[in-house]
Structures are given as C-alpha cells and as structure tokens.
Amino acid sequence: MRIFDGIIRDRGSKYSVSGGPCNSAVEAKAFIKQLCRKKKFAKATHNSWAFLYGDLPLKNDDGEAGAGMIIIRMLEREKLHNHIIVVTRWYGGKNLGGDRFRHVQNAVRHYLDNAF
Secondary structure, three states: OEEEEEEEEEOOEEEEEEEEEOOOHHHHHHHHHHHOOOHHHHOOOEEEEEEEEOOEEEEEOOOOOOHHHHHHHHHHHHOOOOEEEEEEEEOOOOOOOOHHHHHHHHHHHHHHHHOO
16 A cells, blocks of 8 residues: 655645555455554545456545546556555645546546656
C-alpha cells in the first residue's frame, strides 16, 4: 500500500491518495478496511476508490458523486489493471463545486506519477 498524504489543500479540504495491487472486489474491500485502520482515514469524509478488474470497472464514490468514474477513466487511459486507487477527502467546511473533480484528477495523477 502506497499513501501520499496531504497532497492537495483547498478552502479547508484536504486530499490524500493511496493505492496498491487489487485483484477482486473482496480485495478492494480489504484494502479499504486496512486503510481505514488508520484513524485519520477512518474519519475522512470520503474514501472514493476504483480499479479495473480485467476490463470490468469497479468503483465506489463514497458520497463524492462522480469521483469513482474519474479514477476509472484515468486507469483506463493508463491501461492500469488490477490496481486500486483511493482518493481521500476531509471536508473543510466550504463547498468546492466543480473544483473537487479537478482535485480528484490531480490526486490520481500524483499517484500515477509517483507510485511506480
């Protein structure tokens, strides 16, 4: 498991990104469970995740509507299969509007550029 913590801050919200190998929906749930053993991540507002299982996309927005699809699109472009990416957000009290999509993209890009 690779974790890049505190990579984006905007209007009080904070973002981290993490990821690792993942070969099934069961492994995805186990990955999230392991991540949330860290109290900080368990208290996060959103732990949005996605991975490509073969050609089948699996995702969970965790209340951050559209975040999983952004992660899926980026994984497809990179042709990165069987690897989960989780974008974590701690809400800072102010609505980010459409900027939240840019932050999800930037978090995934940070992971892809630094994890391999």
